[in-house]
Amino acid sequence: MNPVTTALAPLTADAARLRQRIDTFAALSEPGAGEGVTRLAYTPLERQAHAVFTREMTDLGLTVWTDAAGNTLAERPGTRPGLPALGTGSHLDSVPNAGAYDGIAGVVAALETAHLLTEHDIEHAHPVRFVAFAAEEGARFGQACTGSRIAAGLTGPADLETKQDADGITLADAMRSVGFDPAEAAAARWQPDEWAAFVELHIEQGSVLESTRTPVGVVDQISGSTRIMLQVTGRASHTGGTPMHLRADALAAGAEIVLLAESIAGDTRHRGTRISVGKIEASPGSITTISGRTRLYVDIRDIDSDRQRLTAAELVDRATAVCRRRGVGLTATTLADASPVVLPRRLRDTVATTCTGLGIDYRVLPSGASHDSQMINHIVPTGMIFVPSRDGISHSPLERTGADELATGTTVLAASLLALDQQLRPAPQL
Ligand code: GLV
């Protein structure tokens, strides 16, 4: 008899409950921010979402705490004292005008798993921790995965003082504004010996699963990301009075750089590289003034770390040449840099074997997006489960995953955690 599937037979995730939680979190959105969900990192709304998580976990009888980074953790105790924890979870913040699933899918899957374990009175030897990470999205401060970076010891107070949002508010000040002291960040650091394994469920944010009609993805690699701000300095001047040949137009140079970035990513040396300029600030931003200063925010993603950094360097070199030819200046500032990660084979195999045991088809694939798992894997062996994204769309109000699809992924998540609980038990003392 297979002990894993025997233990798991009752643990079938409930699609209606998952849908209800998705809707509850989606309702927590900045009023007047337009379409979709806007719940940015280190805002009162993000904290409200954490309070919802805390309430449900507390109602289930779990011990819940929030760490100095704003991550919320809930623990269901194991039956064997002293064993390290198994973990699962994802993030509750969003990009501006987001969908309802990025990050949230993994948190509602964690809530559902906690619910199933409690409802069915399932015993596990290891404690199981359910985590809602804070501030995963890089949309506000440029740097992604702040809560999990702090947990992994990859960022600290000095770094948090340097990152700013569009209003000049530092990450550190934003943390203070919602009650966290960045000077205490080290207290949120996870100790490797307290953790046995972590598995995050997330939406794919791409179209591989949907196009291949595969319900579950098992992630093998997570892309890295280099984020740079290119500031082009020209000369602001009257749009009517300044002849075309006498201009130093920062926005026109910026536009050429945007197309340069696209063409670099499209050439055959960069198969797999993704370069995007997702944000442009043209100053002074008047229809009757030639832009004197334009800022381009560039995100370079790759699963090859050398190619990621070399591409960033090539873009800066070639953009410098564009600016020289156009008689404008260029400065490049690195806003954030994360390396790609290969997730451990062992966890991948556990999730894959669990899928097979449950009769659920799966496919191994890389992640183009960043995830808390990328950081957490520095501390604890981590696996990722993807569920399909409708039309491959994410970071958009059109983002969608069916409740049944989410339930299938959550069933695999719960089963994988219980499989790990069996596999990672130390042999009994004779
Ligand atoms: C996280 O959502 C990312 O930007 O990859």
Ligand code: MN
């Ligand atoms: Mn996410």
Ligand code: MN
């Ligand atoms: Mn995201």
